[in-house]
Amino acid sequence: MKLSHSLALTLPLVSGWVVAADLSVKFDLPQLNVAEYHKPYVAIWIERADQSVASNLAVLYDVKKKDNAGEKWVKDLRTWWRKAGRDVTLPIDGVSGATRPAGSHSMTFNAARNGLDRLPAGEYKLVVEAAREAGGRELVKVPFNWAGKGKLAANASGKEELGAVALQIQ
Numbered sequence: 001m002k003l004s005h006s007l008a009l010t011l012p013l014v015s016g017w018v019v020a021a022d023l024s025v026k027f028d029l030p031q032l033n034v035a036e037y038h039k040p041y042v043a044i045w046i047e048r049a050d051q052s053v054a055s056n057l058a059v060l061y062d063v064k065k066k067d068n069a070g071e072k073w074v075k076d077l078r079t080w081w082r083k084a085g086r087d088v089t090l091p092i093d094g095v096s097g098a099t100r101p102a103g104s105h106s107m108t109f110n111a112a113r114n115g116l117d118r119l120p121a122g123e124y125k126l127v128v129e130a131a132r133e134a135g136g137r138e139l140v141k142v143p144f145n146w147a148g149k150g151k152l153a154a155n156a157s158g159k160e161e162l163g164a165v166a167l168q169i170q
Contacts, residue, residue, distance in 0.1 A: 022108055022168075022169070022170050023057075023108065023109045023111070023116065023167070023168070023169050024106060024107070024108045024109075024167070024168045024169075024170075025044055025057065025058075025106070025107050025108075025109070025126065025128070025165070025166070025167055025168075026104065026105065026106045026107075026164070026165070026166040026168075027042070027044075027104075027105055027128055027162060027163070027164070027165045027166075028103070028104050028105075028162065028163030028164045028165075029042075029100060029101070029102050029103060029105065029130065029161075029162065029163070030102060030160070030161075030162075030163045031102035031103075032102075032135070032160075034134075034135065036134055037102075037135075038132050038133040038134060038135065039062075039099035039100060039101055039102075039132070040099065040100075040130040040131060040132040040135070040161055041059075041060060041061040041062075041073060041074060041076060041077055041099060041130070041131050041132070042058065042059075042060040042077075042099070042100065042128065042129065042130045043056075043058070043059050043060075043077045043079075043080035043085070043127075043128070043129045044057040044058040044059075044107070044126070044127070044128050044129075045057055045080060045083075045084065045126075045127050046116070046119070046124055046125070046126060046127070047083075047124060047125045047126075047127050047141070048122070048123075048124060049122060049123045049124070051083075052083070053083050053084045054116075054119055054124060055114045055116050055119070056084055056088070056092060056095050056114070057095065057107070057109050057114055058095055058096075058097060058107055058109075059074065059077070059080070059085075059090070059091075059092060059095055059096050059097070060096075060097050060098060060099050060100060061073065061074050061090075061096070061098075061099060062098070062099055063091055063096055063097065063098050064098065068090075071090045073131075073133065074090060076131035076133075076137065077129050077130075077131050077137075078129075078131070078137065079127070079129050079139055080127075080129050094110075094113050094114070095114075119146070121146055121147055122145070122146060123143070123144075123145050123146075124143070124144055124145075124146060125141045125142060125143050125144070126141070126142040126144065126154070126165070126167045127139065127140070127141050127142075128140045128142075128158075128162060128165050130158075130161040130162050131161070132161060135161065136160050136161050137161060138158045138159065138160055138161035138162050140156050140157070140158045140162050140165045141156065142154045142155060142156045142165055142166070142167050144167060144169075146169070151168075151169060151170050152167070152168070152169040153166070153167070153168050153169075154166070154167045155167065
C-alpha cells in the first residue's frame, strides 16, 4: 500500500536555501511474531541540528476510531509528542493518516504544504518513530546535510518496530 503526497522543496539559490526537489521517505514495518499484533502508530518529521522540529511530515494513527479514541494513544509516540504533538490539534490536515500494516511503505511530501520550501541549507535529521499497542516503541534518525541543491540519499535501520528507513531528495 502506498500513500503519496508530493513535496517540492523550492527556495531561491541566492539565499542558500533549498532548491526544487522531491522528498521521499521509505520505511519498513516488520511483521512481528506475537500473539496479538497491532499496527503501529508512526510519526515522521524533519529535525534541525538543535533537535527542534523543522516540519511534521506524517502522523499515522487510528484516525477512524469511534469518538476520536485513536488520538488518545498518539501520546505513545513519546519523542514526537514531547517535541511537537502536544502543540498541535489532531488530525493535522495533510499530515495525519491511517496506520499501515507490516511491509514496505513509501511517502512523498510537498515542500510548500509541509513548510519545507522555507528550509535553509544545513544539517538535519529525518526522524521516524513507531509505537505499537501491547508492543514496543522505536525511534530511527537518518542524518543528512542539505546543501541546497542536487540529489541526496540517506538511510538507517531499526531493530524491532522499524526496519529500513530511507530518505531521498531529488
